Amino acid sequence: MVNNEIKAAEENLIHVYNRFPVVLDHGEGMYLYGTDGKEYLDFAAGFAVTGLGYDNQELKDALKAQIDKLCHISNLYYHESCGEAARALNRVSGMDRVFFTNSGSEAVEGALKAARRYAFTKKTGRYEFIAMKNSFHGRSFGAVSVTGHDAYREPFEPVLPGVKFAEFNNLDSVRELVNDRTCAIILEPLQGEGGINLATQEFMEGIRRICDENGLLMICDEIQCGMGRTGSMFAWQGFGVKPDILTMAKAIGNGIPAGAFAMTEHVAEYSLKPGDHGATYGGNPLACTAVRKVIEIFEREDIVGHVNRVAPYLTRRLDELMSDTDCVIERRGKGLMQGIVLTKPAAEVNSRAVEEGLLVIQAQGNVLRFVPPLIVEEKHIDEMIGKIKRALA
Numbered sequence: 001m002v003n004n005e006i007k008a009a010e011e012n013l014i015h016v017y018n019r020f021p022v023v024l025d026h027g028e029g030m031y032l033y034g035t036d037g038k039e040y041l042d043f044a045a046g047f048a049v050t051g052l053g054y055d056n057q058e059l060k061d062a063l064k065a066q067i068d069k070l071c072h073i074s075n076l077y078y079h080e081s082c083g084e085a086a087r088a089l090n091r092v093s094g095m096d097r098v099f100f101t102n103s104g105s106e107a108v109e110g111a112l113k114a115a116r117r118y119a120f121t122k123k124t125g126r127y128e129f130i131a132m133k134n135s136f137h138g139r140s141f142g143a144v145s146v147t148g149h150d151a152y153r154e155p156f157e158p159v160l161p162g163v164k165f166a167e168f169n170n171l172d173s174v175r176e177l178v179n180d181r182t183c184a185i186i187l188e189p190l191q192g193e194g195g196i197n198l199a200t201q202e203f204m205e206g207i208r209r210i211c212d213e214n215g216l217l218m219i220c221d222e223i224q225c226g227m228g229r230t231g232s233m234f235a236w237q238g239f240g241v242k243p244d245i246l247t248m249a250k251a252i253g254n255g256i257p258a259g260a261f262a263m264t265e266h267v268a269e270y271s272l273k274p275g276d277h278g279a280t281y282g283g284n285p286l287a288c289t290a291v292r293k294v295i296e297i298f299e300r301e302d303i304v305g306h307v308n309r310v311a312p313y314l315t316r317r318l319d320e321l322m323s324d325t326d327c328v329i330e331r332r333g334k335g336l337m338q339g340i341v342l343t344k345p346a347a348e349v350n351s352r353a354v355e356e357g358l359l360v361i362q363a364q365g366n367v368l369r370f371v372p373p374l375i376v377e378e379k380h381i382d383e384m385i386g387k388i389k390r391a392l393a
C-alpha cells in the first residue's frame with residue numbers, strides 16, 4: 001500500500017521534489033502519522049505553515065461550516081469573511097491595506113508590482129530592486145528574480161531585469177547599489193531557506209534610513225518568519241522597523257492556501273488601482289475564513305506569548321546539543337525559527353531524523369532548520385533533542 005502510493009507519485013508527478021519515503025495520513029497536535037501507523041514528531045510544520053498544529057478543533061469546525069456555505073464567489077462581490085480577515089490581518093501586521101493571494105510567491109509578485117506601480121504614479125522612472133544574497137522569495141518569475149541563490153535563478157534566465165544583490169547585514173554593500181533608478185529594497189528580516197540568518201538591528205534600521213533618504217520602498221518578506229514565529233506577531237515589530245510593503249503567507253492560513261501583501265496608506269494612495277492586479281481565488285471565502293479564524297485563535301490563546309515562553313528552552317537545549325556534539329558548530333535564529341550548522345552532510349542527518357520519527361528541514365549552508373508548530377511544549381523539545389542526537393550519532 002505504502003509502496004503503491006510512492007510508485008504512483010513517482011510515475012505521474014514531475015520530479016522536482018526529493019521526497020522522503022514516507023506516506024503521511026493524519027496529524028494530531030505536534031505529531032504526524034504515516035499510513036503504516038508510524039509517529040513523527042513535527043519540527044517542520046509543513047515549512048512553517050501549520051503554526052497551530054494539526055487538529056485545532058475550532059479551526060476545523062469553522063472551515064467545515066464555511067465549506068457547507070460557500071467556498072468561492074469571485075472578487076466582483078463582497079463576502080463577510082474577506083473584510084473581516086483583512087481587518088484582522090491589518091491589525092496584527094500593523095499595515096493599512098491588504099491584498100489576498102494564494103501563495104507566498106504570488107504575494108512577492110504583488111509586492112514587486114505594487115512598488116513599480118508606486119514609481120509609475122510618481123513618475124520617478126525608478127524600476128530597479130535591491131535584494132539580498134542568500135534570500136529566498138519564491139519560485140515564480142518575479143520571485144526568483146529577487147532570490148539570491150544562483151541555483152534557483154540561473155536555469156530560467158533571463159529573469160526580471162534591474163535586480164541587484166547586496167550582502168545581507170552589510171549596509172555598505174546596499175548603499176553601493178542605490179542609484180536614481182532604484183525603486184525598492186526587499187529583504188527577509190530572518191532568512192529561512194538561506195540558512196536561518198537573522199538581520200541585525202543596525203541592518204534593519206539602516207535599510208529603513210537608506211529607503212527614507214532616497215525615496216525607496218522597503219519590502220519585508222515575512223512569509224516564513226511572520227505570524228508569531230520570532231516572538232512578535234511579525235518580525236518587523238520585534239525590530240521596531242516598519243516596512244512600506246509586507247508579504248505574508250505560510251502560517252496565516254495554517255494549511256489552507258492563503259497569502260497576502262499589505263502596504264501603508266501612503267503607498268496605497270500612489271500604488272495599485274482598479275484593474276491593475278487581481279487573483280481569481282485570492283481571498284476567497286474559504287481562505288479568508290481560515291485567516292480570520294487563525295488570527296482569532298492566535299490572539300485569544302496568546303500564541304505569541306507562548307512562543308516567548310517556550311523559545312528560550314529551545315535555544316538552551318540547542319546550545320547544549322552544540323556543546324555536547326562535535327558535528328554541531330553553530331546555532332542561529334530567533335524564537336521558534338532556529339537552525340544548527342553541521343559539519344556532517346545535513347541531508348544525511350535529515351534522512352536519519354525521519355527514520356527516528358522526527359521531521360526537520362534543511363536550509364542552505366549545511367543547516368538543519370527547526371520550525372515547529374508554535375504550540376510546541378518543552379516536553380516536545382526534549383523528545384526532539386533525543387531523536388536528533390540519535391540522528392547525529
Ligand SMILES: *Cc1c(COP(=O)(O)O)cnc(C)c1O
Nearest residue numbers: 103104105136137138192223224
Ligand atoms: C516559502 C517562502 C516564499 C514562497 O512561498 P510559496 O507559498 O511557496 O510560494 C517566499 N518567501 C519566503 C521568505 C518563503 O519562506
